[in-house]
Amino acid sequence: MLDATISDLSEGSAQWASMPLAGRAGLLAATHAAMAAQAQRWALRARDIKGLDATSQLVGEEWISGPYAALAGVGTLSHTVAGLAAGKSPLSGIKMGTAPGNRVTVPVLPHTAYEALLLNGFSAEVWLKPGVTAAKAVAAAGLGELAPTVSGGVGLVLGAGNITSIPPLDVLYEIVANNRAVVLKLNPTMAGMMSVYLAALQPLVTAKLVRIVQGGAAEGTYLAHHPGIDHVHMTGSTATHDAIVWGTGAEAVKRRAAGTPVLAKPMTSELGGVSPIILVPSKWTQRDLRYQAEHVATQRLHNGGYNCIAGQIVVLSKDWPQKEAFLSELRAALERAPQRRAWYPGSDSRLQDAQACYPKAQRLANGTRLLVDIKAGEDTSVIESTEYFSPVLGVIELPGTGQAYLDTAVATVNRDFLGTLGANIIADPAVIKKLGIGFRNAVAALRYGTVAINAWTGVGFLTATATWGAFPGHTIDDVQSGVGVVHNALLIDDVERTVVTGPFRPFPRSFAHGEFALFPKPPWFVTARSARTTGRLLTGFVAKPSWAKMPAIFLSAFKA
Structure with a gap:
């Protein structure tokens, strides 16, 4: 079954490489719509997985860190790719700043007029590596979408087991930034999200760009070392990362000392810390x-x-x-x-x-x-x-x-x-x-x-x-x-x-x-205290932004 999954994705990767940017933007927009249709089911399924009472204010966490974050991500990616299709850099028109150490900064929040009001008082800037110029940043923004016919093959995403937006966001980044079709292996703690993810990502599933599988360490290890997988990305623990890269036991110690990892392909990761x-x-x-x-x-x-x-x-x-x-x-x-x-x-x-x-x-x-x-x-x-x-x-x-x-x-x-x-x-x-x-x-x-x-x-x-x-x-x-x-x-x-x-x-x-x-x-x-209602309203907003939705969001937020 896993071999057939990878074979399907190889076809999808080739089709993605031949898809024009406008078509890609449309596919991402369709995915945004599919996610929006699943938003309530998504948040409530996460609530149940984590054992929260239906009336708890903490359910707001599941709205905001789940469908809200995922919808914001795929919606913005869709706009970015649409802009690139029209010949516009994602950073075109953005006034950049500077930071100590010969760094250029890119203001990224607020990015829209909606954000300027909804998140009034918050800002964010991306700092580029020292020496990278503003002109180079504008020219390079787009990553894989600047060379869409160059396929990244098939990637494996080992999904996180704690926050429900992480697996789909990681999948989306692999597809758009790296031109890869993706097999997503769910963490066992998120097994209950399978049907939600399949429905939310259905346009990408139909296009053979995503497949979702279940399993534990054995399935993850098999996929990571499969010759049909070109890249691995994971969110999780250092222990899991090292087991994939070096193996386990005494042999792993020897491999690390010799600098000879058992994983013979590139790997990216997000692993936490203190x-x-x-x-x-x-x-x-x-x-x-x-x-x-x-x-x-x-x-x-x-x-x-x-x-x-x-x-x-x-x-x-x-x-x-x-x-x-x-x-x-x-x-x-x-x-x-x-x-x-x-x-x-x-x-x-x-x-x-x-x-x-x-x-x-x-x-x-x-x-x-x-x-x-x-x-x-x-x-x-x-x-x-x-x-x-x-x-x-x-x-x-x-x-x-x-x-x-x-x-x-x-x-x-x-x-x-x-x-x-x-x-x-x-x-x-x-x-x-x-x-x-x-x-x-x-x-x-x-x-x-x-x-x-x-x-x-x-x-x-x-x-x-x-x-x-x-x-x-x-x-x-x-x-x-x-x-x-x-x-x-x-x-x-x-x-x-x-x-x-x-x-x-x-x-x-x-x-x-x-x-x-x-x-x-x-x-x-x-x-x-009002987080559950505010989270639901914010998710509804990012699913279909409208100034008319603002008053209800603010009314709920000010009851916190």
Whole structure:
């Protein structure tokens, strides 16, 4: 059966290579329509897989990180390819900026007038690799669509088991950016999504560009090493990646030492890591402390803590006078966030492992969450080098304030923390302004694929025009958070990172402090009471954008 699947896709790959760009754009538009028709079924099936109550506000996560993200991705890709068909670069007309280190930046959020209002106060820019010029970026944007007759063959996508938009988004990127037909092997945790994905991707299935299969490690290994597969992409764990590349057991150790991988084809990956949340000290109001504590709790607890980009360690200044006040608010936020079952396999054992390493850690929310508050001078090495993929949140302290503290924090996370997928910085805008170029230099020094300032890096994941992946430079023998990028619906080449910026305070307090951002408490906050309705409305909007849909979205969002 798997051999026949690959044979079908070989035909589809050849047909895709002969398809004009306008036809490709039309096929992607048809896929957008098919996804929109499945949106409710998609979100509710994900809800049931994860054991959420039908009335829980957390169901909003399944709308936003599921059909909303996928629809935004395929819709933007369709527009990009249509523009290329008309002879227009995806970056044509975009005014680019600069960043430290001879870098050019591409503003990607807001990308439309709709986004400027819906996400008012949020922005994102893609930083190109040092030395890449704006002219080169414009010329190179389009990736595989610039050479559509050059086939990338058949690719294998090993789908993620946690966020339901990841498998289809990875598939779409392989098809459009790399001219590949794709066999998608689902993670067993997402077996229940099979029929939804088949219906949502039906135009691509009919065109023999996608096939979806089930199975475990045996099927994944067979496909990865099949001679008909030209490329492998996966989202998952480093252990799974290394087993595919090097094999297992003593033989794998020998192969790695000799530099002779068992996988004889290229592989890209997104593998997570230990994501820092750097808090820059200043004088915060009580409402600031509470809001940012909920922000941090969200970064850990979204999707139950089973995110490759989940914030795992809060970095604090030991000299911050409000340190204890913030920690008190953080404990309270972790306590009051809605509880849910530990739905991802192995979660409880990973939480127990963390407790065994840090016996002083505090159990919260009826023992379902762990806060590991490590004081200055205590060993931080285990939590810095272990991705727990469970509701475990660490806190470490570093000396200093101002620029000296920020520089120390950046150097520490670059040196000691596992992975390079994403890093978060939370700082009052007045402090950012005061630090000036020093703050921008600190962002440039962070070696992470997505850096979020007063936002969660998850916003970068949700932004179709942003890039998503590890900081460049990893290899299969030291893969860290992976190799390559996905999403990137503007098909930008020579990418280094995405930098997301959000408001420090929600509306209306943002206006009172001069931020001029209309965004209320974000619907992805685990404490957002109206998230289920807002997520559904946002998904309906991205399925068929209309100004007439805006009032209902804002009304729901402001009830958060």
